[in-house]
Amino acid sequence: MATIFTRIINGEIPCYKVAEDEKNFAFLDINPLAEGHVLVVPKAEEDYIFNLSEDDYVSLQKFARKVAKGLKEAVPCKRVGVAVLGMEVPHAHIHLVPLQTEADLDFRKPKLSLPAEKMQQIANRIAEKI
Numbered sequence: 169m170a171t172i173f174t175r176i177i178n179g180e181i182p183c184y185k186v187a188e189d190e191k192n193f194a195f196l197d198i199n200p201l202a203e204g205h206v207l208v209v210p211k212a213e214e215d216y217i218f219n220l221s222e223d224d225y226v227s228l229q230k231f232a233r234k235v236a237k238g239l240k241e242a243v244p245c246k247r248v249g250v251a252v253l254g255m256e257v258p259h260a261h262i263h264l265v266p267l268q269t270e271a272d273l274d275f276r277k278p279k280l281s282l283p284a285e286k287m288q289q290i291a292n293r294i295a296e297k298i
C-alpha cells in the first residue's frame with residue numbers, strides 16, 4: 169500500500185507544497201515544530217533514508233539544501249535545523265525547521281496547529297524563494 173507521503177506526492181491527499189523536482193517533493197509539516205517546518209521527501213518509496221540508492225540520496229540532500237536556502241530567506245531565523253527521524257511515517261524524509269533556539273528542534277515539545285490560511289501563506293512565501 170502506498171505511504172501517506174506517496175499519496176501526497178500523487179495529489180491524492182492535499183498538502184501545502186513548497187517545491188518539487190524530478191525526484192523529490194517538499195511540503196509543510198502539518199503539525200510544525202515552528203512556523204515554516206518543511207518535510208523534504210524522495211519520490212522513491214523507501215522507508216529508511218540510508219537505504220535509498222546513492223543517486224536518490226544525493227539528489228534528496230541537494231534538493232533539501234536548495235529548499236533550506238529558500239526557507240531561510242522566507243522565514244526569518246538564525247539557522248535552518250535538519251533532522252531525520254522516521255518514527256511515524258515509513259517513507260524517508262528530512263525535516264527542515266527554522267530555528268531561533270536549539271529548543272525549536274525538540275520533537276518532544278507540543279506541536280503547533282496553524283490555521284489553513286496561515287499555512288498556505290507560509291508555503292507560498294517559501295515557494296517564491298526557491
Ligand code: AMP
Pocket residue numbers: 172181183196197198199200207252253254255256257258
Ligand atoms: P517522523 O516519521 O517521526 O519523522 O514524523 C513524521 C512527520 O510527518 C510528523 O512531523 C508529522 O507531523 C508529519 N506528517 C504526518 N502526516 C502528514 C501530512 N498528511 N501532511 C504533512 N505532514 C504530515
